[in-house]
Amino acid sequence: MENEIVDLTKKLISIESTDAHKDKLREVIDVCVKELEGYTIEKFNQNDRPSVLVYAGKTRPKQFDVIFNAHLDVVSAQEHQFHPQEKDGKLYGRGASDMKGGAAAQLLSFKEVAKNSPRAIGLQLVTDEEIGGYDGTYLQINAGVRTPFVVAGEPTDFGVGQKAKGVIWMNVKAKGLVAHGAYQWRGESAILKMKKAIDAIEKEFPVLEKEEWRTTVNIAKIETSNTTYNKVPDDCTMKLDIRYIPEDWKTIKPKIEKMFEGLELEFLEFEPPQVTSETNPYFKQLLTSIESVSGQKANIVLKHGASDVRHFSRVEGEGVEFGPIGAGLHSDDEWVDIKSLSTYYRILKKFLENLK
Amino acid sequence: MVTAKEKKEIISVVMDLIRFDTSTGNDKTSKECLSYVKGKLLRNKITSRITVVKNHYSLLSTFKPNTPIDYLFVGHIDVVPSSNPQAYQPFINKGKIYGRGAIDMKSEVGAMILSYIQAYKKYKKSESKLNIGILLTSDEEIGGYDGLKHYVDQNFFTAKCVILPDSGHADSLTIAEKGVFQVRLDSTGFAAHGSRPWQGENAIEKLMFALGDLKKNFPLPKKNKEWVASMNIGKIEGGNATNSVPSRACSHLDFRYRNDDDYSKIIKALDEVKKKYDITYTIVLSGKPVSVNPKDKYIKHICKIGKEYGINFKFEYAHGASDARHLSNLNIPIIMFRPNGSEAHDDNEWVDIESLIQFYCIISSFISNNSRHIHKI
Numbered sequence: 112m113e114n115e116i117v118d119l120t121k122k123l124i125s126i127e128s129t130d131a132h133k134d135k136l137r138e139v140i141d142v143c144v145k146e147l148e149g150y151t152i153e154k155f156n157q158n159d160r161p162s163v164l165v166y167a168g169k170t171r172p173k174q175f176d177v178i179f180n181a182h183l184d185v186v187s188a189q190e191h192q193f194h195p196q197e198k199d200g201k202l203y204g205r206g207a208s209d210m211k212g213g214a215a216a217q218l219l220s221f222k223e224v225a226k227n228s229p230r231a232i233g234l235q236l237v238t239d240e241e242i243g244g245y246d247g248t249y250l251q252i253n254a255g256v257r258t259p260f261v262v263a264g265e266p267t268d269f270g271v272g273q274k275a276k277g278v279i280w281m282n283v284k285a286k287g288l289v290a291h292g293a294y295q296w297r298g299e300s301a302i303l304k305m306k307k308a309i310d311a312i313e314k315e316f317p318v319l320e321k322e323e324w325r326t327t328v329n330i331a332k333i334e335t336s337n338t339t340y341n342k343v344p345d346d347c348t349m350k351l352d353i354r355y356i357p358e359d360w361k362t363i364k365p366k367i368e369k370m371f372e373g374l375e376l377e378f379l380e381f382e383p384p385q386v387t388s389e390t391n392p393y394f395k396q397l398l399t400s401i402e403s404v405s406g407q408k409a410n411i412v413l414k415h416g417a418s419d420v421r422h423f424s425r426v427e428g429e430g431v432e433f434g435p436i437g438a439g440l441h442s443d444d445e446w447v448d449i450k451s452l453s454t455y456y457r458i459l460k461k462f463l464e465n466l467k
Numbered sequence: 468m469v470t471a472k473e474k475k476e477i478i479s480v481v482m483d484l485i486r487f488d489t490s491t492g493n494d495k496t497s498k499e500c501l502s503y504v505k506g507k508l509l510r511n512k513i514t515s516r517i518t519v520v521k522n523h524y525s526l527l528s529t530f531k532p533n534t535p536i537d538y539l540f541v542g543h544i545d546v547v548p549s550s551n552p553q554a555y556q557p558f559i560n561k562g563k564i565y566g567r568g569a570i571d572m573k574s575e576v577g578a579m580i581l582s583y584i585q586a587y588k589k590y591k592k593s594e595s596k597l598n599i600g601i602l603l604t605s606d607e608e609i610g611g612y613d614g615l616k617h618y619v620d621q622n623f624f625t626a627k628c629v630i631l632p633d634s635g636h637a638d639s640l641t642i643a644e645k646g647v648f649q650v651r652l653d654s655t656g657f658a659a660h661g662s663r664p665w666q667g668e669n670a671i672e673k674l675m676f677a678l679g680d681l682k683k684n685f686p687l688p689k690k691n692k693e694w695v696a697s698m699n700i701g702k703i704e705g706g707n708a709t710n711s712v713p714s715r716a717c718s719h720l721d722f723r724y725r726n727d728d729d730y731s732k733i734i735k736a737l738d739e740v741k742k743k744y745d746i747t748y749t750i751v752l753s754g755k756p757v758s759v760n761p762k763d764k765y766i767k768h769i770c771k772i773g774k775e776y777g778i779n780f781k782f783e784y785a786h787g788a789s790d791a792r793h794l795s796n797l798n799i800p801i802i803m804f805r806p807n808g809s810e811a812h813d814d815n816e817w818v819d820i821e822s823l824i825q826f827y828c829i830i831s832s833f834i835s836n837n838s839r840h841i842h843k844i
Contacts, residue, residue, distance in 0.1 A: 276662065280709050292699035292721040293645065293787040296690050302700045303687070309675045318672065319665040329661045330671045331713060332706030340649045340701040340721040340751065352661035352709055379709075416662040 112219070113453040117202060119146065119215040120452070124195040124204035128238065129187050133159040136238040139183045143218060143236055149226065150234075155250055160184075162247035164256060165221070165234040172231035175258040176466060177393055179221055179233070179459070180248060180419055180430075181214035182240030182263075186441050201446040208437025212447035213264030213455065216435065220459035230466045233258065240419050248419040252426055260393035261430030262459075263420045266440060269405065269451070269458075270412035271397065272432030276326070277360060277384035278417050279353040279367070283308055284375040285346070292341035301347035302335060304374070308349070311370045324413050326355040326363065354415055357384035382417055383424040391429050393466075400462040405454060469824055473581070477827055478564065478820065480507070481577035485557040485566035489605060490548035494522045497605035500544050501526045504580060504603060511584045512591075515601075523613035527623065528583070529600035530590050536600040538834040539626035540583060541615060542576040542633070543607030543790065544568075551814050563817040570808030574818040575632040576603060578806075578827040586835045595835055600624060607633070607790045610752070616793040628765045628800050630830055633789045635804035637822045638773075639781040640766065644803075645696075645723040646756035647788040648733060651749045652677065652740075654705070658714040667712030671705040674716040677740040678703075684736040685722070694784050696729040698722050723786055725756055754792040757801065765800040772832045776825055780804070802833070 128139040140161050144152055153164040153171060188205035195204035202212065218234065225232040237247025285305045290298025309330065316328040329352040337344035355363045360383070368376065387394050401409040420430040435455040437447035487500035501517050501524050508515050508528055515528030529536055546568040557566030564574065583601045604614025618624060635641040654674035659667025678700060685698035698720055705716025722733050737748050759766060761782050773780045791801050806822035809815060
């Protein structure tokens with residue numbers, strides 16, 4: 112089985128499925144579909160970003176018991192990274208870890224079990240996770256796809272991502288009054304106004320020294336249209352990247368509005384967090400399967416970044432990120448541990464089989 | 468006193484000067500404007516020379532070449548661009564001349580040209596032996612480097628007293644102008660994914676901390692009367708992708724300072740943030756403060772002449788810098804006052820005609836009528 116997983120992973124890696132190459136997005140989906148003979152393939156497409164929903168049986172169930180979610184798109188890379196290489200038990204290449212290795216194992220375990228399972232199992236293959244997931248997972252949810260439990264095969268080194276932070280991208284804009292820099296009392300500096308806003312951030316969300324499960328605010332960008340040294344600037348814009356813990360979901364917006372009172376706020380993205388309750392039976396079943404296959408207790412992890420699982424939060428769906436061992440995601444040196452791919456496959460297979 | 472003919476001529480020259488759109492960048496028009504002045508001088512049998520440095524034209528004329536100048540008129544003919552094309556069509560309304568450059572500083576330049584011509588006539592009739600000069604430049608609004616600074620650096624003249632009516636008011640002489648010191652701050656951090664800020668170091672935050680420290684040293688002046696060193700943050704820029712911890716940020720600062728002590732304080736404050744936040748700073752522009760001793764004989768003299776025209780000159784301190792800063796190393800007394808007019812650079816620039824005539828009378832009297840007297844002091 113290990114060979115089969117590695118072969119499929121390599122096949123997927125060798126397709127340069129970045130968002131800049133829409134034909135490659137179609138190609139990578141086609142390669143997967145070819146593997147899934149005998150299953151119903153429901154095709155979706157939005158903005159030239161194809162995705163499929165795969166299940167046994169002729170019609171889509173109202174609600175799936177479990178959905179495996181895999182994204183087949185990758186971020187751009189050096190040319191050589193699209194030629195997968197095996198070395199010292201590792202498979203190198205763009206997407207090896209994020210997440211074509213995981214996708215191959217998910218697909219093959221699904222293929223093996225789903226047809227004979229009494230439960231409704233779905234496989235979601237998308238091509239736009241790296242750019243937000245709106246044309247894939249989100250589109251499918253809007254088309255009525257539901258489940259109480261989704262497993263996104265993102266790289267987690269076998270950790271189970273039970274929670275992931277929500278994301279807010281926003282602009283904060285300050286306005287002032289122009290004056291000559293030597294006569295500042297005649298104007299009002301928008302940069303100094305912004306300085307106050309930044310002080311408020313430091314007070315409310317101090318910079319973390321180390322990893323902690325807390326809401327973070329990153330000042331991603333700051334600028335003013337003024338280019339002259341001796342002018343009091345009358346505008347200043349700051350872009351924030353806020354990652355909030357699910358516990359802050361309901362309070363974060365009023366908190367922000369209070370913190371930046373008097374400034375203009377523009378919310379560019381307001382993404383929900385992802386959280387799975389400990390009593391979710393599928394979640395419990397996944398932990399059991401991990402323990403029985405690997406012989407080790409599953410490691411619960413909290414994710415600072417979001418994945419496509421978050422889209423299910425909008426429709427009360429829960430889910431986790433769970434994937435094999437790898438490293439170097441988005442870097443020039445991305446790899447996945449080959450042995451972990453087959454372990455991952457076995458865990459997923461066990462998990463599906465145990466859903467009686 | 469001034470004759471009706473002289474008054475008419477002053478107004479006409481000022482309006483002629485305004486009609487040249489000598490906005491920053493219009494170097495060809497500046498050359499034409501100076502050629503107009505050259506022609507005017509020539510009609511009065513005065514020679515002058517137009518020189519050019521990096522597309523910026525200047526005109527220099529003196530009674531006697533290569534001789535120390537007793538009184539040097541200095542002015543600039545360039546103006547800041549106006550969005551209103553009508554601004555270069557001067558008109559008179561209720562005793563005021565309106566137009567771009569009316570107060571900054573084509574009226575003053577016009578008055579100085581005519582004052583210079585009148586003095587020359589007396590010089591020719593041997594009524595005066597004084598060597599008077601006039602230097603008109605066309606790059607003051609962008610720093611004056613190719614104009615006045617070039618002339619100073621090249622030792623093109625030595626003068627006992629300079630009249631530079633680009634600051635002050637009709638009833639007050641500027642005796643100090645703040646120095647200007649502009650620096651660029653650069654802050655460097657480490658990039659990281661925006662979801663894991665603790666793995667990086669945010670260059671914008673570091674920069675903001677540094678600006679906060681600097682601001683404590685140079686609090687915002689609240690009113691005109693606060694004669695203190697100040698700091699303006701003109702620009703700030705940093706970051707790129709929304710989901711990244713920015714690794715670079717920069718800021719442009721404009722300090723205004725009174726004296727050497729202030730200057731040391733600025734350098735000390737910059738060195739402190741440099742050390743504390745690992746920030747670099749680059750000096751972009753440095754212009755010294757200008758100060759004139761109110762007890763200087765030339766200042767006393769202009770005050771005396773002012774009184775003859777009913778003006779009791781006050782002394783004032785200017786927050787802004789002018790071309791006068793290029794003269795600060797020469798230790799020459801500088802006469803800085805100007806007629807009543809609007810605050811410069813707006814689209815309704817004006818000068819009061821009566822005040823302009825008075826200005827003309829005072830400077831003319833200053834450089835000729837009583838000039839022998841002062842040189843005996």
